Amino acid sequence: MTASNVPTDTAGDAALTEAQLAVLVDRFYDRVRVHPTLGPVFNAAIDDWPGHKALLVSFWSSVALGTRSYRGNPMAKHRGLPIHAAHFEQWLDLWQATASELLPAVQAERMVGHATRIGRSLRYGVGIGERTRGLGLPLVDVS
Known part of the structure; x- marks a missing residue:
C-alpha cells in the first residue's frame, strides 16, 4: 500500500470490530463461492456455508x-x-480486494498482512511452499 492510499484522517486507526470481520468474511466467501477457480474447491469441501462463515469469523x-x-x-x-499455489494467489487477491472495499485502508492493510502470513503457512503446511531458501536462491532437486 502506498502512502497516497493511507487516509489522512484517523478513521482507519479505529479498532477493528467483530461486526466488521463478519461482513468481510460474509462478502469474501460469497465471492469465493462463485469464483471460477476457487468456487469448485470450496463448494466441494463445505456443506454448511453459514456454519463455515461463523467458524471463520471466530478464526479471524x-x-x-x-x-x-x-x-x-x-x-x-x-x-x-x-489445492495448488495458484489457488492461494487467487484467494489472497480476492481477500485483498474485499478487505480494501469494506475496511478503512489501515485496517484493510492489516487484514491483508494477516492473510498473507496465514496463506504462506498453509502453503508450506500442505506441501506447496515456495521452493526457495532464505537468500532467495532456488533449491536444486538432487534426487
Missing part, C-alpha cells in the same frame, strides 16, 4: 482481535484438498 477474530474464540486446526482441514 482470534487472529485480528486476539479473542482466542477459534477452536480448530486449519492446517488439517486444508491438507486433503486439491
Whole structure:
C-alpha cells in the first residue's frame, strides 16, 4: 500500500470490530463461492456455508482481535484438498480486494498482512511452499 492510499484522517486507526470481520468474511466467501477457480474447491469441501462463515469469523477474530474464540486446526482441514499455489494467489487477491472495499485502508492493510502470513503457512503446511531458501536462491532437486 502506498502512502497516497493511507487516509489522512484517523478513521482507519479505529479498532477493528467483530461486526466488521463478519461482513468481510460474509462478502469474501460469497465471492469465493462463485469464483471460477476457487468456487469448485470450496463448494466441494463445505456443506454448511453459514456454519463455515461463523467458524471463520471466530478464526479471524482470534487472529485480528486476539479473542482466542477459534477452536480448530486449519492446517488439517486444508491438507486433503486439491489445492495448488495458484489457488492461494487467487484467494489472497480476492481477500485483498474485499478487505480494501469494506475496511478503512489501515485496517484493510492489516487484514491483508494477516492473510498473507496465514496463506504462506498453509502453503508450506500442505506441501506447496515456495521452493526457495532464505537468500532467495532456488533449491536444486538432487534426487
